[in-house]
Each structure stands twice: as C-alpha cells, then as structure tokens.
Amino acid sequence: MPGGGAGRPPYEPGVALDREKLLAARLHAVKVRPYLAAALFAMHVVEDRSVPTMAVDAYWRCYVSPGFVARTPTEELAGVWVHEVSHLLRDHHARGERYAREEERHRRVPATPAAEDRERLRRNIAADFEINDDIYGDGLPEPTGAVLPSMLRLPEDLLMEEYLRQVSMSGLDGDLAWLDCGSGADGHARPWELGPDGAHRLSRQQRDAVRFRVAEGIKARPGEAPEGWRRWADAAFHPPQPWRKLLGAAVRAAAGAPGAGEDYTYRRPSRRAAAVPGAVLPSLRRNPPRVCVVIDTSGSVSDAELGSALLEVTAIARAVGGRRDLVSVISCDAAAGIAVPLCRAENVELIGGGGTDLRSGFARALRSRHRPDVIVALTDGQTPWPSAPPPCRTVVGLFPRPARAVREEDPEYVPDAPPPWARVVTIGRS
Known part of the structure; x- marks a missing residue:
C-alpha cells in the first residue's frame, strides 16, 4: 500500500481489476471524509499492472494495480484513495519538482541514476510523512507498517520540505524501495504515466477549481476536518483582496476625467431639476471601471x-458590481494570449508554462477593443516591467516569494521590484 504495508507487492498478471470494489472503496472514503468528495470524484482510474499498488500523476489520473485491489480490504482501499488524493491536493508534484531543482543547483557532480532513484524515494517518503498523520482513524483503519514520522522519531504536522531537510531517511531505503505513489507525490515522471498529452487529464484550471472546492468545503464546516487540513484550507482559500477599495481610486479617477467614468441616467432625477420647472433633467451616475486582469502563467x-x-x-x-462584461483576462508567460471576456472564473483557460514577460500582457491589454480603466497584474514578480506607466491605473498582486528569488538558468538573477507607478498588494494578505 502506498504509505502502508511493508514489502514489495507480488506481481499478479492474471488478476482482473475489480472495479466495483475499487469504486465502493471510493464511496466509503467519501462517506468518512466528505470534505474530500470533489477531489475523490475528480480522479480518473487507469488500470495498469506495472504499478506496484496505486499511484497518481500531476493530471489527476489514478493508476491502479488489479492485484493490489484484489488483496486489499475495502476499508483499507478507501484509505489509499484518501492517501493518493492528498498528494494531489497538497501539490506534491510541483513542490517535489521545485525541491529537486534546488538540490540540483547545489550538487557539484551529476547524480547517477541510482542516486536519482534514492532522491525520488526520499521525496515520496517525506510527502507520505506530511499526509499520513491526517488520514487514518474515524472509519479508515491504519494499515500495518504505515509510513509515519514516528518511524524516525520526527514530529508530526511538518511539511514535506521540512522532513527532507531534517533527516536523510537513508535507513528506510531498503525496506521501502518498492514504495511508489507516482509523480503526483514527488514530481518524477514514471514510465507507465500517460503524460501531459494523454487522455483523461485535468487541465491546470480544472485542478485549481477542484482544490478550491475542497478548501471551500473545509472552511464551511471546519469541525469535520483535522487540523492539518484546516491549515491547508486557510492557505489555499485565503480571503481575496479588498478590490472594491483597491479599485476605488480608479473609479474616482475615471469619473473625474472628461467623458469617462460618468454617464447620464433618468432613473434618478437631477438635483437641479427644481431650477427648471416642467423639465425632466437626468442625473449623472458613476460607472464602474473596465478592468483587464493579466495573469502570470x-x-x-x-x-x-x-x-x-x-x-x-x-x-x-x-x-465592479457583478458586471462581468467589464472584466477581461489575459494569460501571459513570455507572450500574451488574447483578452478573454469573463463568464465564470473557473472556466477561464490559463495557458502558459514558459518564461515570463508581462510587458506583452500590458501591451495586449492596451490594444484591446475597449481600453481598460485599470490593469491588474497577478504575478510572482519575476518579470521585466514596462518602461513607462500605462495610461490607466495599475494594481500589481504579488504571490508571496522569499526575499531573494532565483531563475533556474541563472542563480544570480534577482527580479526587479514592481514599478513605483503601480499599487502593489500581496496576494493572500488582506
């Protein structure tokens, strides 16, 4: 079992996948962990006899060994469902990749294939340490030999990265060499995985939407979730920025400009109507600003x-008063996509994954059919900025980063601070 019983599972080529049992186990997992329901149902099952037990990839595919399903009791199988989906919700794939890149930068000689396998296993064990203390009990029995921090006399409630920095875990290598939860647990691709172009993958925004539905459910009924999951939900589902206040300056600036930000309406009589008896005079109303959001992808x-x-x-x-017609979204890495009108945020397709140059995003926003009154850039800050301020208000939302951020290809790189003409806020802080 991933994170469970010791010893390599036997290879059983003639066993058929008992899908009914597997899905019954998922229903049991939903029953005892209802706050994870959206995530459990989002995973797509892929039968694969080369998988040791069960494993996941970054695209929310769950690879299943038929032999493992056959020999595992249903309640324990439910615990494996929760174990694997926990890797995905905690974003262990991306975190494992980042940790591996950090290690590679400090390595003086290239790692051998055997060393890479040991590092992969270390990341998998550390990821299991992070999640297993929140999984078992209350309807999910703890299997014999579950991989827990107490095996190395380590405290509970730490993150994967903290476990990796505290101990080498070399003492566990021999006993757990078979352990393999897939790239979803450590960021290292496996031969059996279908990859980014395979079928039944969840897109980046679909994965994000699942995470936020789970976090929203935990926040709505916090008494049902363990402390670790409540902390995760607090980090994942932070209060959004007070945009009404942040955009207020743009509204006032737009309203003060000739012919912009204001319009006439007959819904409310003018205060000057009394000076012109018999005439119906319109009053001025303030229009909300048109906003273009440039998202660093x-x-x-x-x-x-x-x-x-x-x-x-x-x-x-x-x-902006629920006026989605006034909000457009541009995905931007090294090049900007087209400005997409906002229908529902979870349906916005965020395309990218390359380098970063938000200057193209600003240029695209200003070339839009309706020039925005405000440009909001949501970024980690590792980008060049326009040399001159755009002819509209600008708000930069920064994802939190260490004081010194680096580029993979240039360890000496230090990103420029956002320009002084932009209002800067940190995403996740009200």
Missing part, C-alpha cells in the same frame, strides 16, 4: 497560485 507560478488568481478574478468581478 509562467512555469514559476504554481497551480495553487493560479487558483488564487482565479479567486481574485471572481472578487474583482464582484467589486
């Missing part, structure tokens, strides 16, 4: 941060 921005960006887009739409 480069490779350095995580799935969780893109989910935060979608949450902010929803809050911006509310701040």
Whole structure:
C-alpha cells in the first residue's frame, strides 16, 4: 500500500481489476471524509499492472494495480484513495519538482541514476510523512507498517520540505524501495504515466477549481476536518483582496476625467431639476471601471497560485458590481494570449508554462477593443516591467516569494521590484 504495508507487492498478471470494489472503496472514503468528495470524484482510474499498488500523476489520473485491489480490504482501499488524493491536493508534484531543482543547483557532480532513484524515494517518503498523520482513524483503519514520522522519531504536522531537510531517511531505503505513489507525490515522471498529452487529464484550471472546492468545503464546516487540513484550507482559500477599495481610486479617477467614468441616467432625477420647472433633467451616475486582469502563467507560478488568481478574478468581478462584461483576462508567460471576456472564473483557460514577460500582457491589454480603466497584474514578480506607466491605473498582486528569488538558468538573477507607478498588494494578505 502506498504509505502502508511493508514489502514489495507480488506481481499478479492474471488478476482482473475489480472495479466495483475499487469504486465502493471510493464511496466509503467519501462517506468518512466528505470534505474530500470533489477531489475523490475528480480522479480518473487507469488500470495498469506495472504499478506496484496505486499511484497518481500531476493530471489527476489514478493508476491502479488489479492485484493490489484484489488483496486489499475495502476499508483499507478507501484509505489509499484518501492517501493518493492528498498528494494531489497538497501539490506534491510541483513542490517535489521545485525541491529537486534546488538540490540540483547545489550538487557539484551529476547524480547517477541510482542516486536519482534514492532522491525520488526520499521525496515520496517525506510527502507520505506530511499526509499520513491526517488520514487514518474515524472509519479508515491504519494499515500495518504505515509510513509515519514516528518511524524516525520526527514530529508530526511538518511539511514535506521540512522532513527532507531534517533527516536523510537513508535507513528506510531498503525496506521501502518498492514504495511508489507516482509523480503526483514527488514530481518524477514514471514510465507507465500517460503524460501531459494523454487522455483523461485535468487541465491546470480544472485542478485549481477542484482544490478550491475542497478548501471551500473545509472552511464551511471546519469541525469535520483535522487540523492539518484546516491549515491547508486557510492557505489555499485565503480571503481575496479588498478590490472594491483597491479599485476605488480608479473609479474616482475615471469619473473625474472628461467623458469617462460618468454617464447620464433618468432613473434618478437631477438635483437641479427644481431650477427648471416642467423639465425632466437626468442625473449623472458613476460607472464602474473596465478592468483587464493579466495573469502570470509562467512555469514559476504554481497551480495553487493560479487558483488564487482565479479567486481574485471572481472578487474583482464582484467589486465592479457583478458586471462581468467589464472584466477581461489575459494569460501571459513570455507572450500574451488574447483578452478573454469573463463568464465564470473557473472556466477561464490559463495557458502558459514558459518564461515570463508581462510587458506583452500590458501591451495586449492596451490594444484591446475597449481600453481598460485599470490593469491588474497577478504575478510572482519575476518579470521585466514596462518602461513607462500605462495610461490607466495599475494594481500589481504579488504571490508571496522569499526575499531573494532565483531563475533556474541563472542563480544570480534577482527580479526587479514592481514599478513605483503601480499599487502593489500581496496576494493572500488582506
């Protein structure tokens, strides 16, 4: 079992996949962990006899060994469902990749294939340590030999990265060499995985939407979830920025400009109507601003941060009175996509994954059919900025980063600070 019983599972080529038992186990997992229901039902099952037990990839495919399903009791199988989906919700794929890149930068000689396998296993074990203390009990029995921090006399409630930094885990290598939860647990691709072009993959925004539905459910009924999941939900589902206040300056500036921001309406009589008896005079009304949101979709921005960006887009739409026709979204890495009108935030397709140059996003926003009154850029800050301020208000929402951020190809790189003509806020802080 992933994170469970010790010893390599036997290879059983003649066993057929008992799909009914597998799905019954998922229903049991939903029953005892209802706050994870959206995520459990989002995973797509792929039968594969080369998988040791069960494993997941970054695209929310769940690879299943028929022999493992046959010999595992249904309640324990439900625990494996929860175990695997926990890897996906905690974004262990992206976090494992980032940790591996960090290790590679500090390595003086190239790693051998055997060393890479050991590092992969270390990341998998550390990821299991992070999640297993929140899984078992209350309807999910703990299997014999479950991989827990107490095996190395480590405290519970730490993150994968903290476990990796604290101990080498070399003592576990021999006993757990078979352990393999897939790239969804450590960021290292497996031969059996279908990859980014395979069938039944969840897109980046679909994965984000699932995470936020789970986080929203935990926040709505916090008493049902363990402390670790409540902390995760707090980080994943932070309160959005007070966009009504942030956009207020743009509204006032637009209203003060000739012919912009204001319009006449007969819904409310003018205060000057008394001076002209018998005439119906319109009053002036203030229009909400037109907002273009430029979202940094480069490779350095995580799935969780893109989910935060979608949450902010929803809050911006509310701040302009629910007028989604006034909000457009541009995906931008090294090049900008087209400005897409906002229908529903979770349906916005965020395309990218390359380098970063938000200058093209600003240029695209200003070339839009309706020039925006406000440009909101949501980014990690690792980008060049326009040399001159755009002819509209600008708000930069920064995803939190360490004081010194780096580029993979240039360890000496330090990103420029956002320009002084932009209002800067940190996403996740009210």
